[in-house]
Amino acid sequence: MKVISLSVKSSGPTPCIHQPLAIGAVAFDTDQINANGDEYIEESDSYYIQLEWDSVNMDATTMTENQLDIFTPPGPDGPQHHRSFKSEKALEEFHSWLLRLGESQYYALGTNVGFFDLSMLKSVWTYQWPFYDMSIDLDSIFTCMSLIQNRTYYSIRQKIISRAWVSVKNIYPDAVRHNALYNAWLNTYAFWKCIRRIQQAF
Amino acid sequence: MPEINDLPILALDLETGGLTPGEHTPLSIGAVWLDGPRLPIDETNSFYAQLEWPVYVTTPQAMATNKLDLINPPGPSGAFIDRSYPSEEALIRFKQWLRDHIENPRDGMIYTLGFNVGSFDLPMLRSIWCGPWPFHYRSIDLNSLLFILSRIQNKSFDVIKKEIVDIAWDNLKKQHPEFVNSIGEPMEHHALADAWSNIYVYDECINRLNARNNL
Numbered sequence: 073m074k075v076i077s078l079s080v081k082s083s084g085p086t087p088c089i090h091q092p093l094a095i096g097a098v099a100f101d102t103d104q105i106n107a108n109g110d111e112y113i114e115e116s117d118s119y120y121i122q123l124e125w126d127s128v129n130m131d132a133t134t135m136t137e138n139q140l141d142i143f144t145p146p147g148p149d150g151p152q153h154h155r156s157f158k159s160e161k162a163l164e165e166f167h168s169w170l171l172r173l174g175e176s177q178y179y180a181l182g183t184n185v186g187f188f189d190l191s192m193l194k195s196v197w198t199y200q201w202p203f204y205d206m207s208i209d210l211d212s213i214f215t216c217m218s219l220i221q222n223r224t225y226y227s228i229r230q231k232i233i234s235r236a237w238v239s240v241k242n243i244y245p246d247a248v249r250h251n252a253l254y255n256a257w258l259n260t261y262a263f264w265k266c267i268r269r270i271q272q273a274f
Numbered sequence: 275m276p277e278i279n280d281l282p283i284l285a286l287d288l289e290t291g292g293l294t295p296g297e298h299t300p301l302s303i304g305a306v307w308l309d310g311p312r313l314p315i316d317e318t319n320s321f322y323a324q325l326e327w328p329v330y331v332t333t334p335q336a337m338a339t340n341k342l343d344l345i346n347p348p349g350p351s352g353a354f355i356d357r358s359y360p361s362e363e364a365l366i367r368f369k370q371w372l373r374d375h376i377e378n379p380r381d382g383m384i385y386t387l388g389f390n391v392g393s394f395d396l397p398m399l400r401s402i403w404c405g406p407w408p409f410h411y412r413s414i415d416l417n418s419l420l421f422i423l424s425r426i427q428n429k430s431f432d433v434i435k436k437e438i439v440d441i442a443w444d445n446l447k448k449q450h451p452e453f454v455n456s457i458g459e460p461m462e463h464h465a466l467a468d469a470w471s472n473i474y475v476y477d478e479c480i481n482r483l484n485a486r487n488n489l
Contacts, residue, residue, distance in 0.1 A: 073421075073431065088296075102425075184411065186393025205390060212418035220483045267425055 073102040075208065076170075076178040077263070079255035080189040081138040084131030087195035091129065091159075093140050094122045095166055095193070096252030098260045099173050105267050113260075115152070119169045120253035122146065122156035139250045153244075153253045159196070167199045176200070180207040182259050210259060213266050232269070236261035281410065282376055283308040285476070286386045287468040288395045289340040291332030295397040299330045301342050303368055303399070304465030306473050307375060308387060315450055315470075316354060321371045322466040324348065324358035340463050355452055355466050365402065372408055381406045387414040388472050416472060419479045426483075438482075442474035 084090030145156035186207040247254040292298030310319035347358035392413035
């Protein structure tokens with residue numbers, strides 16, 4: 073299965089009212105996941121862009137959480153995790169990156185990705201929709217693990233996310249939690265750890 | 275902080291006039307408590323209502339799938355699984371039914387369960403909902419559980435999904451013959467039948483995971 077771990081940072085919680093402000097994505101194939109944990113993804117299989125809008129409808133709580141600077145955006149010349157384009161150009165760039173990956177549709181992966189990230193992206197997307205209706209929801213996987221292992225959801229989630237974050241920091245020592253790209257990496261590693269943990273447990 | 279194990283879980287399914295919340299019209303609501311009694315199907319475990327609207331926005335594909343009669347809706351006096359109410363009354367009934375089944379209702383405390391329930395059914399329901407939102411922002415997506423099972427059992431997702439959904443519908447047909455149509459087929463795309471089917475899909479997923487866990 074071709075999967076894209078997707079994280080969208082927005083100006084608020086509601087698609088069509090608030091705007092997507094940054095897109096982070098990591099593409100991989102589920103066949104890549106192995107028991108040794110030595111999966112490797114090329115940097116070209118990950119993507120990040122901040123979107124510059126002419127006007128933004130902001131929710132204060134959300135803006136505090138995402139810590140994006142929308143007044144002096146970084147522009148197109150920054151490093152991969154810190155660059156921005158005008159919104160239309162940013163979406164065009166993201167679309168081109170998806171096309172270069174070679175598939176017409178992908179399964180989105182994330183926490184509440186179907187409810188939030190896909191809805192937010194869809195609210196501004198003008199190209200052929202690149203995601204299947206079905207997505208892989210990490211929260212559902214944590215819930216499932218907590219029910220069958222008779223442990224709390226939060227203990228399962230905390231353990232896996234904290235270990236996944238160590239993996240992200242090993243590769244990107246400067247990674248910060250609120251960034252959409254590193255969130256997408258975090259979810260990718262968390263998903264791989266879930267799969268390995270479940271396969272080992274069973 | 276409440277844990278999922280302490281929160282009520284509701285299998286939820288909506289039939290709609292199309293795929294876009296806020297544009298297409300929600301047409302029927304089916305809901306079943308996971309921990310409720312399994313027999314018989316009535317208010318103790320289930321909710322069903324077809325919604326009557328003055329105006330509908332639908333697509334031909336959606337109407338061919340759900341086969342609901344919008345022109346001559348069944349009205350409030352039909353069988354439990356074949357009733358319709360004016361939309362506002364249907365939603366009031368649904369809210370009351372939810373309250374009746376929760377000891378200390380709070381906003382956001384009900385976990386929903388279903389296929390793409392977080393990305394489809396909840397946004398569709400929210401598009402017509404007024405007042406406090408009783409559903410948790412997290413949900414249990416059956417596709418994600420099936421994906422995990424496909425990895426454990428080393429089968430393709432499509433094979434696992436068909437296997438488990440077939441078992442769920444077989445169970446539904448045996449346990450609840452009211453969901454079998456005149457030619458002996460289960461009533462797929464009936465909101466309550468689908469919600470019940472989701473209960474049996476979830477049961478089968480958890481049984482398989484627990485069985486493997488005990489090896």
